């Protein structure tokens with residue numbers, strides 16, 4: 614299967630996906646990594662691994678619609694089976710989401726539907742949650758609102774800083790995202806009627 618990864622930053626999730634593909638754990642390969650930010654360290658990770666990279670800066674486009682059209686055209690060139698959002702800090706237009714419906718995955722650092730949007734670790738600490746975590750979900754037009762595929766939970770301790778919690782969640786991200794992409798590439802996963810369905814329910 615043909616995977617494209619969209620990033621904006623460090624790319625630790627991208628690295629985990631590259632490693633899983635290299636090790637043969639995912640039956641697919643990453644054909645391109647696209648960033649909206651030229652300084653994203655993830656671009657360097659991809660270049661070092663010999664993966665094609667593109668920087669498509671939102672600053673070069675007059676509108677979100679124009680940007681998403683160009684992004685979509687670029688992805689279409691790669692004929693991507695699976696488009697993995699790995700820290701891609703852009704809101705996508707409904708038209709873009711519809712164009713690639715069922716192929717778009719995202720990872721979000723909270724136990725959705727809790728804490729959509731930003732600063733999730735801080736919000737979990739402020740609310741004195743005893744449990745926090747990460748969700749992998751299908752992308753729908755609703756921001757961080759698509760059907761959840763897998764979640765991983767972590768404890769929140771009284772003296773946790775945002776960094777402590779982010780680190781604990783990150784460990785889980787690097788574990789579950791490759792797993793979900795593996796299932797996706799094996800055809801064991803689908804989105805039906807706005808729900809994520811597995812294996813036996815697909816057939």
Ligand code: GRF
Nearest residue numbers: 622623624625626700720722
């Ligand atoms: C992760 O926390 C992910 O959950 C969020 O953005 C961050 C990306 O980190 N969507 P990285 O660029 O993969 O290191």
